[in-house]
Amino acid sequence: MKFKVALAGNPNSGKTTLFNCLTGSNLYVGNWPGVTVEKKEGDLKNTSEKITLVDLPGIYSLAPYSMDEIVSRNFLLEERPDLIINIIDASNIERNLYLTTQLMELDCPMVGALNMMDVVQKKGVEIDADALEKLFGFPFVEISAQQETGIDGLIKMVERIVKNDKKQEFPKIFPEQINEIFKEFENLLQNKFPNVLPDYPRIFRAVKLIEKDDEVLSKIDDCSILLEDIEKTRKKIEVFSGNDVDSAIADYRYRFITATINLATRKTKENAQQFQ
Ligand code: BGO
16 A cells, blocks of 8 residues: 655754654655745655655645645645644644644644654653643654654554544534534535535635635635625624634634643643743
């Protein structure tokens, strides 16, 4: 069997270092189609199956603010990899998990690679990877790409998930009332607009349309009627949250992250540094 795995994470999370650890020297470098963004691929080492790792450009979110973000999210939506390795700079875990909450909407199996654990340990902080797995619905592996620790465990985990094809259940991260508003909108899309991006993951499609994401809207032939329903949905979110839609959605993501970090991390030294 052949499998395709994507490596996604924030800039400076150690993605290049990890890519090199995971693939060794076998590497093909090209460009993403139509743009001058470098594309790197390599085969995962020490596996019994052929697992090709595709290095996505470093991104902070799945919003289409930059070519890197557009390239990454188009790949994830169109190529549907068998697994995403989401590299997280664990010494800046709160900021890095923001992208994670967005990747969870792509309905693709995932493993979290908690990188920079050497830095985290020096800071006097412990991260409970099992607790994170329970809260996020997918496994986390602690690594240091620079010191090459945890890499074998990560490779074994990747192999196990792609071979078993185990469906992961991601939790709902928004408050109940917001989930209800999304659900209503998803049902409306299904019943009234069945031809609008039918292949997109359902939650991703709903969130991006509600956010009036230009890239997503540009893929729809005539969205004037749909836009009326989008506005009504946005109004409901604004009334419930007392905030504009983009800020409300970002704020709910951070509230979920803060709550999970509080449950899954612990200071091991009295004078542990401020952890975020
Ligand atoms: C420099 N632990 C530690 N401590 N550092 C790490 C780890 C880790 O687990 N993983 C990566 N780094 P990239 P992106 C550097 O280059 O892979 C370091 O953007 C330096 N360079 O070594 O490039 C890694 O691809 C001079 O650090 O990340 C690199 O995601 C002084 O994190 C940086 C100090 O890694 C970014 C560091 C000339």
